[in-house]
Each structure stands twice: as C-alpha cells, then as structure tokens.
Amino acid sequence: MSTYRSIFKKDLFKGQVILVTGGGTGIGRCIAHELAALGATIIIAARKSEPLKIVQDEIQKLGGICDTMLLNIRDAAMATQVIEDIVAKHGKLDGLVNNAGGQFMSPASQLTSKGFSTVIDLNLNGTYNMCKAAFDGYMGEHGGQIVTIVAETRNGIPRAMHTGAARAGIINMTKTLAIEWGPYNGIRINCVAPGLIISSGMKNYHETMVDLLAHSHWMNPTSRYGTESEVSAAVAFLLSPAASYINGVNLEVDGGSSLSKGNPEGDELKYNPEGSHHPVYIGWPEGADNVHGIKHVDAPVKINDLLNNYKAIGRSTVTAIAACTLIPSSLASPIPVPVPSLPAEFQELNKRAGATVIHACTVPNSFAITFDDGPGTFTNDLLDYLYRKQIKVTFFVNGFNYNDIKNPDIAATVKRAFAAGHQIGSHTWSHADLAASSTNIDEEMTKLDVALKELIGKRPVYMRPPYGNTSPAALEYLGAHGYKVINWNVDTDDWQHPSNFKLNLQAYKNALQRDTTGKTFISLQHDAEPLTAQVFSKIAIEYVLSKGFNIMPVGSCLGDNDGWYRD
Numbered sequence: 145m146s147t148y149r150s151i152f153k154k155d156l157f158k159g160q161v162i163l164v165t166g167g168g169t170g171i172g173r174c175i176a177h178e179l180a181a182l183g184a185t186i187i188i189a190a191r192k193s194e195p196l197k198i199v200q201d202e203i204q205k206l207g208g209i210c211d212t213m214l215l216n217i218r219d220a221a222m223a224t225q226v227i228e229d230i231v232a233k234h235g236k237l238d239g240l241v242n243n244a245g246g247q248f249m250s251p252a253s254q255l256t257s258k259g260f261s262t263v264i265d266l267n268l269n270g271t272y273n274m275c276k277a278a279f280d281g282y283m284g285e286h287g288g289q290i291v292t293i294v295a296e297t298r299n300g301i302p303r304a305m306h307t308g309a310a311r312a313g314i315i316n317m318t319k320t321l322a323i324e325w326g327p328y329n330g331i332r333i334n335c336v337a338p339g340l341i342i343s344s345g346m347k348n349y350h351e352t353m354v355d356l357l358a359h360s361h362w363m364n365p366t367s368r369y370g371t372e373s374e375v376s377a378a379v380a381f382l383l384s385p386a387a388s389y390i391n392g393v394n395l396e397v398d399g400g401s402s403l404s405k406g407n408p409e410g411d412e413l414k415y416n417p418e419g420s421h422h423p424v425y426i427g428w429p430e431g432a433d434n435v436h437g438i439k440h441v442d443a444p445v446k447i448n449d450l451l452n453n454y455k456a457i458g459r460s461t462v463t464a465i466a467a468c469t470l471i472p473s474s475l476a477s478p479i480p481v482p483v484p485s486l487p488a489e490f491q492e493l494n495k496r497a498g499a500t501v502i503h504a505c506t507v508p509n510s511f512a513i514t515f516d517d518g519p520g521t522f523t524n525d526l527l528d529y530l531y532r533k534q535i536k537v538t539f540f541v542n543g544f545n546y547n548d549i550k551n552p553d554i555a556a557t558v559k560r561a562f563a564a565g566h567q568i569g570s571h572t573w574s575h576a577d578l579a580a581s582s583t584n585i586d587e588e589m590t591k592l593d594v595a596l597k598e599l600i601g602k603r604p605v606y607m608r609p610p611y612g613n614t615s616p617a618a619l620e621y622l623g624a625h626g627y628k629v630i631n632w633n634v635d636t637d638d639w640q641h642p643s644n645f646k647l648n649l650q651a652y653k654n655a656l657q658r659d660t661t662g663k664t665f666i667s668l669q670h671d672a673e674p675l676t677a678q679v680f681s682k683i684a685i686e687y688v689l690s691k692g693f694n695i696m697p698v699g700s701c702l703g704d705n706d707g708w709y710r711d
C-alpha cells in the first residue's frame with residue numbers, strides 16, 4: 145500500500161492532535177489520510193463505527209496514528225463529550241475539521257418544514273455544536289485551528305435550498321467567530337467550499353441527480369470534477385502555519401465554477417432553455433410523490449456508469465487511497481497540442497508506404513488496452529491494479545515528455561512494467577510529431593531505443609506515432625527499421641477531458657455498439673494523466689471485462705507473442 149503523497153512537507157503537523165468529523169468516508173477520509181501522513185494524531189468521528197475502523201486500519205497500516213470515536217454532531221452533549229474524551233486521552237486538540245454534513249435533493253416548492261429543519265440541524269447546528277464544544281473544551285484556553293467544509297453557494301443551490309442556507313449560515317458564523325475568537329490564543333477559523341467532487345458522498349443521490357452532476361462539467365472552466373485530494377490540500381493549507389494570517393475566509397475549491405457558468409456553444413440551449421445555469425432537461429420529477437419515491441430508495445441506487453464504477457473501484461483500499469492522493473499533474477503540465485489528423489489523401493499514401501498503420505487486433509475476442517505518454521507519476525498505481533487483476537496491457541512510453549525516463553523512479557516503473565509482462569512499445573523520445581518535416585525521426589526512435597535497451601535489455605518492435613500522425617517518409621523509415629506501427633480504433637480523448645469518465649467510456653461503448661462481428665479493438669488512453677492511471681483505466685477495464693473480451697497486449701492481440709522486442 146502506498147502512503148498518502150501530500151504536497152506538503154512530511155512533518156507539517158507532527159505532534160498535533162486533529163479531529164476530523166465524518167472521517168470514515170469520502171472527503172473526510174482523504175483529509176484524515178493526508179493529515180496523518182503529515183504527522184498528526186488523527187481522531188475520526190462519525191455515527192457509524194465500521195467505516196471509521198476501516199480508515200483507522202488503513203492509516204495505522206501506513207504508519208499513521210489514528211483514533212476513532214462515535215459522534216452525532218447534531219447532539220450537542222455528544223459533541224461536548226467527544227472533545228472531552230479527546231483531551232483526556234490525547235492531551236489536547238490542535239485542530240478541528242468539520243467535514244460531516246450532507247443533504248437530500250428537493251425543489252424548494254416540495255420541501256417540507258421538517259426536511260428544511262433536518263438539513264439546517266445537521267449542517268448549521270451540527271457545525272455550531274462542534275465549534276462550541278472545541279472552544280469550551282480546549283481551544284478557548286489554548287488556541288487552535290478550525291476548518292469547516294461547506295459547499296459552493298455563491299449563486300444559491302437550486303434543489304438544495306436548505307443546504308445552501310445552512311452552508312451560507314456557516315460561512316457567516318465563521319466570520320463572526322474569527323473576529324470573536326481570534327483573541328483567544330489566536331484561534332483561526334475558516335471554511336473550504338468544494339464544488340463538485342467525485343467522492344463516496346455521491347452515492348447518496350438518486351440517478352437523476354448523478355446524471356445532473358455527470359453533465360455539469362461544462363459549467364466549470366476546468367471542465368472536470370474536483371478530487372477529494374484537492375479539498376484535502378486546501379484543508380491542510382488552512383490548518384497549517386502557511387495560513388497563519390488567514391482567518392474568517394471561505395476558500396472555494398471549485399475550479400472556478402462559482403465564477404463562470406461558461407457553456408460551450410450549443411449546450412446552452414440544449415441544457416438551458418430557461419436561462420438557469422443548471423441543466424433543466426434532467427429536471428425534477430413532477431409531483432410531490434416523487435420526492436418521497438426518491439427519498440425511499442433504500443437499495444443502492446442505479447447511478448450512471450461514472451459513479452457506479454467509481455464506487456466499485458472505491459471499495460479497494462489501495463485504489464481508494466490512490467484516488468484521494470491525486471493532485472492532477474494536468475494542472476501543472478502543458479497539455480499536448482493536438483495536431484490535426486492527416487487528410488484522406490495522405491492516409492491513402494500511408495497505406496502504400498513502408499510500414500502499415502495497424503488500428504485493430506486480429507485475434508478473435510481480443511481487446512488491447514494501450515497507454516501513451518508515460519510513465520506517469522501514477523503509473524505505479526495502475527500497475528498495482530493490473531497485478532491484482534492479472535491483466536497485461538501495452539505501454540507506449542516516451543523518453544522525455546511528462547517525465548524523464550532516466551529519473552530513477554520512472555526508470556524503475558518501466559522495468560517493473562516490463563518484468564510484469566506488460567508490453568513496452570516506443571512512443572518516440574520526446575513525443576515528436578513524426579509527420580512534421582522538422583522532426584529528426586532517426587534521433588527520436590534511436591534515442592529511446594538506446595534508453596530502453598539500458599533499462600530492459602531490449603529494443604521495442606512496436607511503436608505508436610505521437611498524435612497518431614505519420615507521413616509517407618515516416619512510414620518508410622519505420623518500415624525499413626522493422627517497427628510495427630500501432631494506432632487505435634477506440635479513442636477515449638482522456639488527455640483532453642481527464643475526469644470526464646463518462647465521455648471517456650463512451651468511446652468504448654460506441655466501439656462496442658458498432659457491429660462487433662469479428663472486430664477487435666485497440667483503445668487509446670494516457671497513463672501520464674493521473675485520473676486515467678488512477679481511476680479511468682479501471683473503469684475501462686471493468687467495462688471491457690463485463691462485455692466478455694479478453695484484454696491483452698497489442699502484440700498478443702495480433703497473434704504475436706514472441707516478436708515484441710529485439711536486441
């Protein structure tokens with residue numbers, strides 16, 4: 145099991161005692177992992193003991209310190225008791241993360257007073273109970289840091305008026321407390337307001353709501369959902385001395401969705417005929433009965449593929465930890481500029497040139513899942529998963545693209561993939577466009593071959609041209625030098641839409657909906673993309689397996705089991 149890879153320095157919270165409410169699931173679990181990895185003694189508290197025990201066990205196995213306590217934040221007396229117990233057992237309370245909370249969805253017109261009060265009671269009163277208990281029981285005398293998870297409320301929350309009101313109440317309460325409690329030994333209290341986050345919390349919602357969420361990426365300038373780790377990092381920052389002069393703020397972790405409801409042209413009308421920034425086509429079922437129908441869905445709700453798969457993989461400890469360790473490198477790395485695909489005349493020319501471009505497998509019922517641009521920072525997590533599933537794939541690696549293949553960690557990843565029986569193919573040294581006249585094809589191919597020979601003792605025969613681009617000259621070179629040129633017939637577009645797993649998976653669905661008689665598939669995704677390595681690859685693999693295909697490396701799917709490499 146790999147430990148939580150926080151972006152913050154290792155001992156940031158060493159010796160501190162921090163309580164995370166709702167720490168047995170989702171965002172709270174991720175926060176608990178990150179703070180524990182940064183040296184804190186973590187207490188996770190919620191109503192159900194089982195999730196707490198699982199997370200405690202995870203953290204302890206990783207060398208962290210974690211205690212659990214039962215807590216209903218709605219119960220003021222219980223809140224007081226939990227703080228007392230923590231101080232008695234651990235000697236102090238440096239930090240409180242109010243993460244527990246939630247709501248159900250209902251249009252305001254169908255909301256009952258009891259429903260409204262319930263959500264206010266959980267979120268606003270519950271947070272108040274915790275803040276007051278922490279202040280009275282320890283922080284008033286000794287100081288401390290409080291961070292409360294709210295929700296992005298800037299423009300209200302249609303169909304969740306109760307939670308919008310509660311969270312806005314917390315944000316304002318936080319400002320007042322910052323002013324009033326600051327003088328008490330420098331207590332700092334702040335909020336973090338997540339936008340849409342892929343978390344276990346989503347499983348609480350009905351299919352219609354999840355569909356809404358799954359379509360909402362276009363409302364966000366970043367065109368993607370947030371990750372648990374992105375919320376956790378904001379919490380760690382606000383708890384840390386890096387935020388020592390930040391008090392009473394609400395930090396929105398929403399990719400800018402609260403600022404911009406930018407809809408791609410066309411989608412505006414499709415989703416938004418009435419000018420609301422929320423898609424109305426999903427609409428709320430008409431009639432009050434439906435509200436109760438939705439409420440009383442007890443069995444796991446049939447949610448869309450995205451979250452079904454997320455839930456499914458989220459059960460695995462390693463994967464789930466990986467999912468919450470994510471800080472997408474796509475945020476920092478330049479996105480590769482797509483080169484337009486070649487006009488048809490050139491494609492024709494390709495066929496006549498030295499090497500043939502292969503797009504599909506030949507072995508019946510085979511499916512080759514291929515990964516480009518790596519190794520990425522998270523390829524090892526993917527390798528863990530592939531090992532557990534006993535599945536072999538193909539990695540078309542670069543020498544110097546997202547990472548440097550000479551970096552010891554990256555080199556070790558290549559060696560590990562090779563030793564595990566995955567096929568290593570060439571994707572050129574620097575991800576060069578082989579169709580560009582300025583590209584030195586020989587240098588691009590040879591430099592990577594030499595590096596791979598050093599690492600795995602062999603040079604790959606199979607290669608994938610970056611962007612799928614070739615030219616007659618490139619194919620002539622590749623053919624003459626014995627390379628097999630592999631493109632794809634399933635393009636997930638994951639580099640352009642990381643996190644839009646629904647869209648990524650649609651490529652698989654479309655392919656399988658085509659006449660599959662005698663057809664076999666080669667899919668393209670990128671292990672350099674963290675969300676692909678950690679989440680989407682698993683969704684894709686589960687999907688392909690569920691359709692009865694045999695997943696194998698490209699060489700095998702072409703009936704070639706011993707011609708993958710040369711000396």
Ligand SMILES: CCCCC/C=C/C(=O)SCCNC(=O)CCNC(=O)[C@H](O)C(C)(C)COP(=O)(O)OP(=O)(O)OC[C@H]1O[C@@H](n2cnc3c(N)ncnc32)[C@H](O)[C@@H]1OP(=O)(O)O
Pocket residue numbers: 245246247248249250256257258259260262263266295301303304307339340345346348435436438439440
């Ligand atoms: C909304 C968009 C924001 C952005 C995305 C946010 C995502 C997240 O926050 S993820 C976190 C997800 N986790 C949750 O939301 C927790 C799931 N929700 C719940 O557990 C519950 O809904 C609850 C905690 C908010 C309330 O549970 P409980 O105290 O057990 O309340 P009751 O079930 O007894 O209900 C009391 C009362 O509330 C009304 N009500 C409850 N559910 C519904 C519903 N689905 N539709 C309509 N009304 C509902 C109702 O009045 C209930 O009274 P009775 O009718 O007498 O039962």
Ligand SMILES: NC(=O)C1=CN([C@@H]2O[C@H](COP(=O)(O)OP(=O)(O)OC[C@H]3O[C@@H](n4cnc5c(N)ncnc54)[C@H](OP(=O)(O)O)[C@@H]3O)[C@@H](O)[C@H]2O)C=CC1
Pocket residue numbers: 165166167168169170171172189190191192193195215216217218243244245246247266270293294295296337338339340341342343344345346348
């Ligand atoms: N995911 C998202 O997109 C967003 C989430 N949020 C907020 O982030 C927080 C975490 O959400 P997420 O991880 O996604 O969802 P989860 O539903 O997984 O987490 C909610 C946690 O709160 C605990 N909890 C609920 N009620 C109580 C209670 N009365 N007393 C103590 N603990 C309680 C639950 O544990 P138990 O049931 O065992 O008590 C659970 O662990 C929530 O406040 C949520 O509303 C805000 C905006 C967006």
